[in-house]
Amino acid sequence: MSDSFLSEIELYYSDAIEGTKTIVLSREESHHLTKVMRHNTGDEIYVTDGKGNIYRTVIFDISKREVKTEIKQIYSYPDKFKNITFCLPRLKNAERFEAALEKSIELGITNFIVFESKRTVARGEKLNRWNKIALAAMKQSLRSWKPVVGYAENLHEISFNGEIIIFEQKGNDTLTEYLNNNYDSNKNYFFIFGPEGGFESSEIEAFENASLLKLTENRLRSETAVIAAAALLATLIR
Amino acid sequence: MSDSFLSEIELYYSDAIEGTKTIVLSREESHHLTKVMRHNTGDEIYVTDGKGNIYRTVIFDISKREVKTEIKQIYSYPDKFKNITFCLPRLKNAERFEAALEKSIELGITNFIVFESKRTVARGEKLNRWNKIALAAMKQSLRSWKPVVGYAENLHEISFNGEIIIFEQKGNDTLTEYLNNNYDSNKNYFFIFGPEGGFESSEIEAFENASLLKLTENRLRSETAVIAAAALLATLIR
Known part of the structure; x- marks a missing residue:
């Protein structure tokens, strides 16, 4: 076809x-x-x-x-990103959160874990609603892999069996550099995005082996970072 | 700093x-x-x-x-994208349109022309509101170039003094390939995004020298295409 x-x-x-x-x-x-x-x-x-x-x-x-x-x-069709999980913070503004979810699915991401962080205002899961949005985005973008959306009360509940990438304005390398130099489709990747106001240091200091990456030189809203990362993955990885 | x-x-x-x-x-x-x-x-x-x-x-x-x-x-700071103009279709859904504008400003785009197309449902300009959103996005993302948002009743009203790029699902090359092979920061570029349902062929057939590009293999909503293109420009152009 x-x-x-x-x-x-x-x-x-x-x-x-x-x-x-x-x-x-x-x-x-x-x-x-x-x-x-x-x-x-x-x-x-x-x-x-x-x-x-x-x-x-x-x-x-x-x-x-x-x-x-x-x-x-x-x-x-193969699931090009079956090895990639987007870990999304619940955002105060539901519309912005849902836009991040919808657009990253349109761009091909299929695995999600929504987590609460110390600076998260909105709490509790809305898995029914999120999975409904996910299914609609899959159909809209004519994709054939149903996205999986999970939930964690905090980051440390998640078992990360793969490479951990944390997006931080203070990161050293850009995602583009990282993908060009390190990406290996045989490995699992967990992309962790920060909430409004960023992480408290206690939340991420346990992740000693994580790569701290930035997307652009300028500050981005949480949901913009999610969509931008999905756009880069969609176009830079074959 | x-x-x-x-x-x-x-x-x-x-x-x-x-x-x-x-x-x-x-x-x-x-x-x-x-x-x-x-x-x-x-x-x-x-x-x-x-x-x-x-x-x-x-x-x-x-x-x-x-x-x-x-x-x-x-x-x-220099305006890295002073040579780039995003031509955005008015979308039926104001929230989706405003998200496209806001996020592409966060990612560094500074010149916009909003146009109406044959399949556009919403009509008329809201330049006051759009410029307010633009200014807020500039401050939020700590940028120092005030975005300029203009308006055109249709595409043919715009004087395109530069390269024209039209995003179409049926495009041959991807934007990534185009930027890697052709981008010249001394030229002006006009990026034209399609409305919901795409362009009528009469709207774009006059643009004989335009490059037809796609962003991904899959269908994207209008606003997702705008944000994805901005993310690619922000990270692929130095």
């Missing part, structure tokens, strides 16, 4: 792929498909399973509760 | 630099300074003139209408 072709379609999601032939769409997806988009039996639609596959299908059954489609063709 | 130092300050703006010694702050800035931040005579504050200079100053006079400060030191 060429990219120019893919750019025109609308993408649905289903985790109910039955055998090798049939996909069942959820009530919510079915409603959108039939009531909003006014599709009928015989129409061609595209569905992803969130596991790297996009199916070209044809609708063969519409009922009140679900739509069934028949698989005609399968396109499979 | 080292960057680690700069990252801690709060920045004010004034266009009233009197002679070489005194800065007068506007009523609005003075109010914020004295009522919100509770500064007093003798306090050190930083002020930019929006023309590339940041002044370290000391407050010496506070009245109801204005605050006067004395210049102690001047730091000057």
Whole structure:
């Protein structure tokens, strides 16, 4: 499937792929498909399973509760960033936080852990809402890997089995330099972004082997740093 | 002034630099300074003139209408992107449009033209609001060049005296390749971003010599493309 072709379609999601032939769409997806988009039996639609596959299908059954489609063709894609986890601070401003999540998914990031830090004002998880935003961003950007969003009450709860990168205005190297010189797609990477007002030193001093990196010479808002890092990864890593 | 130092300050703006010694702050800035931040005579504050200079100053006079400060030191910065203009489509969703503007300013872009396209739903200019957002983003990111935001009813009203780059999902090269191979800081560049739903072909077919570029293989929302392009410029151009 060429990219120019893919750019025109609308993408649905289903985790109910039955055998090798049939996909069942959820009530919510079915409603959108039939009531909003006014599709009928015989129409061609595209569905992803969130596991790297996009199916070209044809609708063969519409009922009140679900739509069934028949698989005609399968396109499979690798998850380029399966080894990368973005650790995002909860931000005071929900809109800014959600923009960071949405845009980094559009740019290809698939693994997230939301954490609370000492200077975080907003507290508690909203995993349902975050995963809904994540799924919508996946479909909007025609991606086929369902993002995974986790939650940690603080950074030290997370088990970091890989390289740790902390973004700090006082970092020495830039992310661009780091990616050009050190990036190894066989390693896991955890990208930790600071909250409004930055980290307290007690929060990050335990991470002795972490790389402190900056994105630009100028101060960036938290969510701008997240989106900028995703944009750099999306374009600098093949 | 080292960057680690700069990252801690709060920045004010004034266009009233009197002679070489005194800065007068506007009523609005003075109010914020004295009522919100509770500064007093003798306090050190930083002020930019929006023309590339940041002044370290000391407050010496506070009245109801204005605050006067004395210049102690001047730091000057070049405008790295004075040759680059971002042409942004008005978007249906004001929040998304304003995020694109704010974040690309944080990342260093200083010249903007907002245009209406055939598929634009929102119409008319909000230059006052946009310039207010621009000024706030400049101060937030501790930059010293006041962004300029203009407006055009359509793309053909703009006089493009330089290279034209149009972002299109169907573009051949990526922006990264283009910047690495072609960028010349002595030339002017106009970056044209598409609206929701893309351009109608009649809108861009007149630009015969334009370069059609893409940012990533996947479809991006308009505002995500703007922020991603700014992030790439900020980090790939020295």
